Amino acid sequence: MDLVKTDSKNIYYPPGGILLWIIIFLELFTFGMALAAMVVYSKDEPEVFHSSRLLLNTAFGLTNTIFLLASGFFMAKSVESFKANNHIKSSFYLKLTMLGGFLFLLLKSFEYYEKIEAGLSIGYNTFFSFYWMLTLFHVIHVLVGLVILISVYASLQKKKSNLALEDFEASAAFWHMCDLIWLLLFPLIYLIF
Amino acid sequence: MKNHLYFKVLLSLLTLTILAALVVTLDIGLKTASAIILLFFMLKFLGVAFYFMELKTAHVFWKSAVLIFVSIFFGIILIVV
Numbered sequence: 001m002d003l004v005k006t007d008s009k010n011i012y013y014p015p016g017g018i019l020l021w022i023i024i025f026l027e028l029f030t031f032g033m034a035l036a037a038m039v040v041y042s043k044d045e046p047e048v049f050h051s052s053r054l055l056l057n058t059a060f061g062l063t064n065t066i067f068l069l070a071s072g073f074f075m076a077k078s079v080e081s082f083k084a085n086n087h088i089k090s091s092f093y094l095k096l097t098m099l100g101g102f103l104f105l106l107l108k109s110f111e112y113y114e115k116i117e118a119g120l121s122i123g124y125n126t127f128f129s130f131y132w133m134l135t136l137f138h139v140i141h142v143l144v145g146l147v148i149l150i151s152v153y154a155s156l157q158k159k160k161s162n163l164a165l166e167d168f169e170a171s172a173a174f175w176h177m178c179d180l181i182w183l184l185l186f187p188l189i190y191l192i193f
Numbered sequence: 194m195k196n197h198l199y200f201k202v203l204l205s206l207l208t209l210t211i212l213a214a215l216v217v218t219l220d221i222g223l224k225t226a227s228a229i230i231l232l233f234f235m236l237k238f239l240g241v242a243f244y245f246m247e248l249k250t251a252h253v254f255w256k257s258a259v260l261i262f263v264s265i266f267f268g269i270i271l272i273v274v
Contacts, residue, residue, distance in 0.1 A: 011252040025262065032266045039273045065210050069241075073203040076245040080199070144269065176246045178237060184266070187234045191217050192227050192270060192274060 007185070016173025017166060024177045031181050037186050038130040042193055045126060052127035053193040055120060060111045061190035064104050065182065070180045071100025079172045083165065091156045094149060097175065101146045108139055113155065131189055138181050145175045202244040205250045227274045231267045238263055241259075 014021045041048040076094035115121070115128075123130040152171045155163040213233040216226050242251045242259050249256070
């Protein structure tokens, strides 16, 4: 089977492309600074942050981490299959990737519903202001990632697909970025305080 | 080969996630618990970046950039916590 390759050793072409990696770093810095600010604020109100953290459902956060990690695994498999020119397998793994994303959003929606029902809205206290802003901003990324994956999936379904490996890798890198951001959010919001 | 590698990485990531959640239940103090949890998540972050995102095949500049970001981020969090 023919293998499609890109020159990822080139400094100007990291896997996914240089522009996407610039975006990834900007996003990581944005979330990183917001999380650092959250930790600094927690020093002023340690009791509030601790009691608020206990109001979150760690099992939901843990399950969502598992959904995103599994989804990332299937995304990597999908790229691997695409490189091997096996578009059928690639589509199959891509569907599993999207399923992980949809399950994440479903559970997150339920979690949000519970919080709103309990009156724990964005203005409840400092902890919940950070919780809503950071997790909602992440959810927007997941939604955008899913839209990108759906369009990639649609391209793969065409009989004469003109989808380039570079585009596929860029979409995958964006999806993995959602994983990376969640890996920053989960320990700080759900576990540490 | 790669098939098994990705699966091994996924298993390691899931194990670290569950272990991190268990650390919270232990009575070892905030600082120690935070350090352990952050170490686990640092490893997970690098696992996703280097294997799933295939950064291990990239130019050393990108590998170093990710390592520097992770070290600074977790360093700052650990100092403040």
